[in-house]
Amino acid sequence: MSAVLAAVPQPRHTEPRDLPHWSEWLVGQLDPYWRADEWDGKTNVFTGSVDNPLTAAHYCRVVRCTAMVEAFNSYCSACEYHRRKKKMEDRANFAETHHPGVRYARKIGMSQFTLAPLSATVRTEILYALQQRDQMEVILVPARVRHLTAKLPPGLDSLFDLGPGFPASLEELQGAMFRGLMDQLVRARTEHEGSDPTAGDVWDCRLVGLLAGKGREYRATSGTIDFTRLRQAWLREVAKEYGRQVRPTVIELRITVQAASIASAALVSRPCGDIPASCSLRT
Ligand SMILES: [Zn+2]
Secondary structure, eight states: OOOOOOTSSSOOOOOOOOOOOOHHHHHHHTTTTEEEEEEEEEEEEEEOTTTTTOOOOOOOSSSSSSEEETTTTTTOOHHHHHHSSSGGOTTTTTHHEEEEEOOOOOOOOOEEETTTTSSSSHHHHHHHHHHHHHHOOOOHHHHHHHHHHHHTTTOOGGGSSOTTTTTTSSSSSHHHHHHHHHHHHHHHHHHTTTOOTSSSSEEEEEOOOOEEEETEEEEESSSSEGGGOOHHHHHHHHHHHHHHHHOOOOOHHHHHHHHHHHHHHHHTSSSTTTTTGGGOOOO
């Protein structure tokens, strides 16, 4: 029991401190070598590489076509237009036989996006969030970033300044991407402000940064872990400290809380359940 009690932390005291500016702090968190073959920090233009499996960038299925497409083994819009004009029986070898016409380079192509028109803070926020998503091995779809940035109001200072109705104004896939970016930024801002997301009795998974589960090597971004199921304050603190120090996966921590809740229910009927030093196996 004494080993368990030793894990109960003392109340936490946080000193007020001067916070560095959010955007300056975030710049310090960026990986300056991120996707060196694709990201140009001088022009703020991203050009997806077909060699990066974490980028949705592929050549058009037509052998002679140099256009880029998002989905592997698909046709660019021009080739697809010509393919549809063919009779069904002539489509079989289209990818090998079609001769695409002259292509005119677009300012920003299918596999590209630019962050140049954005404010420095929004640019940093998007870059940071994309870098974090790389660690979760989320495939980067340049078109989605391109479409999302086109929807941002001109002169926006920070993604946190967007109104609560903004996500609803986006198409489904753009909205999912926006929420994914914000998950990373909300966690980063919690870290920047120095607040402890594990102080309360209900943890927000996207803030505490635990891995989702074994074989899921990415941080959980949704759901909560509810320690209020543990009726005894001391047992709650032991379980929370286990979460802080051992850093189990979210699934493991939920199983632990579930197991502890069974012990908690049993202790409720005991006269000394709220005083851990009085608990013993013989009472
Ligand atoms: Zn094509």
